[in-house]
Amino acid sequence: MPRLCLYQPDIPQNTGTMLRFAACLGIAVDIVEPAGFDVSDRNFRRAGLDYLDAVEIARHRSFAAFEAWRAGEGRRLVLATTKGAVPYTDFAYRPGDVVMVGRESAGVPDDVHAAADARVLIPMRPAMRSLNVAMAAAMIVGEGLRQTGGIGVEGGLSV
Numbered sequence: 001m002p003r004l005c006l007y008q009p010d011i012p013q014n015t016g017t018m019l020r021f022a023a024c025l026g027i028a029v030d031i032v033e034p035a036g037f038d039v040s041d042r043n044f045r046r047a048g049l050d051y052l053d054a055v056e057i058a059r060h061r062s063f064a065a066f067e068a069w070r071a072g073e074g075r076r077l078v079l080a081t082t083k084g085a086v087p088y089t090d091f092a093y094r095p096g097d098v099v100m101v102g103r104e105s106a107g108v109p110d111d112v113h114a115a116a117d118a119r120v121l122i123p124m125r126p127a128m129r130s131l132n133v134a135m136a137a138a139m140i141v142g143e144g145l146r147q148t149g150g151i152g153v154e155g156g157l158s159v
Contacts, residue, residue, distance in 0.1 A: 002093065002144045003028045003075070004137055005066070005100040007108050010036035014104060016052075017134040023055035025145065030058045030098065032066045036105070063112060070098060076117040080140050081107060082130055084121030091120050093144035101137045 004022055006029065009015045015035075022029045031039060039059065060066035070077060075096045080088070100116070102108040113119065122136055130136070145151045 001027050001095060001150050002141060002148070003030055003098045004141055005030040005032060005077075005098050007032045007063070007100055007102045007112060008035055009133075010104040011133075012037045014132065014134045015039075018101075018137050019055050019057070020051040021134070021138050021141075023051040025141070025151070027141065027145075027150075028056040028058065030060060030066060030069075032060050032063050036103070063115075067115060077115060078118045078120060078140075078144075079108065079113065079116035080121070080136050081113065081119050082121060083107075083113070084119040086118065086120050087123050088120040088140045088143055091118060091143075093147045095148045095150065097144060099137065099141050099144060101133050101140075104133050 004018060004027055006015060006018060009031065015031075019029060033039065058069075060069060073096070075098050076094060078091070078093070078097050078099045080099060080101045100108070100112075102112075120140060122131060122139060124131070131139075142151075
């Protein structure tokens with residue numbers, strides 16, 4: 001299964017939404033700290049509801065710590081970025097990929113861009129800057145799951 005990585009998230013509600021999404025689809029989440037808020041269940045409960053107990057969360061003290069973990073696991077880093085070169089639907093995902101989204105306020109720094117194995121984007125109308133980070137994560141991870149056969153329907157879709 002792929003993983004979702006949140007690089008120094010700024011907004012607890014978006015993080016909670018992504019944790020809920022991950023719980024529902026059975027994917028693990030990595031959080032690269034420091035975050036722009038106290039990374040605790042209390043800050044996630046509003047958007048994550050009772051789904052937090054159903055998601056595997058790994059916290060990394062820094063990007064360097066995350067990179068050391070990723071190298072040990074042999075996983076590719078797929079960065080979601082407005083500076084990407086490949087539309088997310090044209091990229092060939094692998095089951096072990098880690099899809100990273102950046103900070104809501106600033107994306108990711110140049111060293112993270114340089115470390116990425118791939119940089120994907122969501123094509124948008126020219127006048128638009130970006131999507132909400134939780135929406136972008138859902139679209140990209142969903143495509144990765146679709147391509148790798150990772151989506152299993154047990155009870156159908158509920159919203």
